[in-house]
Amino acid sequence: MADYKHILVAVDFSSESRVVVNKALEIARRNKAGLTLIHVVEYTGAVYAGDIPLPEDLELDQRLADQAKGQLKAMTEELGIPDAAQVVEIGVPKREIVRMAVERKADLIVIGSHGRHGLQLLLGSTANGVLHLSECDVLAVRVGKNGA
Ligand code: AMP
Numbered sequence: 001m002a003d004y005k006h007i008l009v010a011v012d013f014s015s016e017s018r019v020v021v022n023k024a025l026e027i028a029r030r031n032k033a034g035l036t037l038i039h040v041v042e043y044t045g046a047v048y049a050g051d052i053p054l055p056e057d058l059e060l061d062q063r064l065a066d067q068a069k070g071q072l073k074a075m076t077e078e079l080g081i082p083d084a085a086q087v088v089e090i091g092v093p094k095r096e097i098v099r100m101a102v103e104r105k106a107d108l109i110v111i112g113s114h115g116r117h118g119l120q121l122l123l124g125s126t127a128n129g130v131l132h133l134s135e136c137d138v139l140a141v142r143v144g145k146n147g148a
Contacts (some may be wrong), residue, residue: 094129
């Protein structure tokens with residue numbers, strides 16, 4: 001019996017993203033599991049200018065989300081998996097990743113150990129947050145300084 005039925009892989013479009021997606025793909029093929037790729041556009045409202053929070057720019061968020069959909073599509077075509085499910089959400093990455101795992105009934109989340117935020121940390125902030133919040137298994141693929 002396969003260990004996993006549906007795998008959610010978190011893509012931040014950093015240079016290590018392909019390593020993370022390839023690992024998820026390898027596990028999905030071995031388990032004959034479904035695969036969903038997710039990218040989360042971080043709220044522009046979460047960016048601060050000094051102490052003054054900028055107003056949320058919904059139009060910009062939407063434009064970034066549309067752009068990300070195109071990037072995900074190009075990535076899956078390049079990897080030869082154009083039929084893999086792809087979702088782009090707007091929000092806080094760790095929360096949206098965990099929420100989508102529940103929505104898609106994923107039993108494994110594959111994430112990079114490090115991405116844009118966490119190179120100097122033992123574990124990137126998103127990977128760390130997902131590990132704490134997730135109810136399913138989480139695989140942190142070692143990337144960055146000591147990895148790929
Ligand atoms: P970081 O927290 O930036 O070190 O990122 C660690 C890992 O979290 C990355 O390799 C991705 O797998 C995932 N990740 C980070 N930010 C995002 C995002 N905006 N959307 C989807 N996945 C993300």
